[in-house]
Amino acid sequence: MRLDKFLKISRIIKRRSVAKEVADKGRIQINGKLAKSSSDVKIGDNVKIQFGNKTLEVKVTELHESTKKDDAEKMYEIVSETRTDSAEN
Template sequence: MDSVRMDKWLWAARFFKTRSLAARACELGRIETNQQPAKASRDVRVGDSLKVRNDSGEFVVEVLGLSEVRGPATVAQTLYHETEESKERRMKMAEAFKAMPQYESSWESGRPTKRDRRVMSRFRGRG
């Protein structure tokens, strides 16, 4: 096996939960191969450099192996090697996200009461 479709490889390497999500990410331009936007049908070969943007962050990886089937996570991790710069950048982003203040709802019971809605209306300048 010399090459595998981009969407299949991304799915097998567990960057996306489904193959259709991987194909959609390619359509939206979230996948780059060798500094060029990649289509879902493009072939991935060993040695290619990929830039993958998903919900977990931005990964810059080098392809080490090919697979068309989704296996265990331990096998999926052997298909690529993430660059050190990419790891550091993701760690910094995670720390920045943790440092952001988290806002929680003040209504512990669920829906706001009539009194709470009146307070919100006054706050918004409607009453």
């Protein structure tokens, strides 16, 4: 499944266009490698996303073509969630 579609369906990022923009700016890694919006996501992959002053790392547990809100959270498990102070930037 494409990275931008996974982020939208799992509801990590609400819109696919935003997910594409974040990926294309080099803020997402899959298994430690820089990822584009078209990168392939598989079960077991670690996805690290940089949002402003927050970094979210999740492990892909399920892939679905579409989901209900309750099922979206089952598509991933949070590995870590860290905040960086603006003083460090």
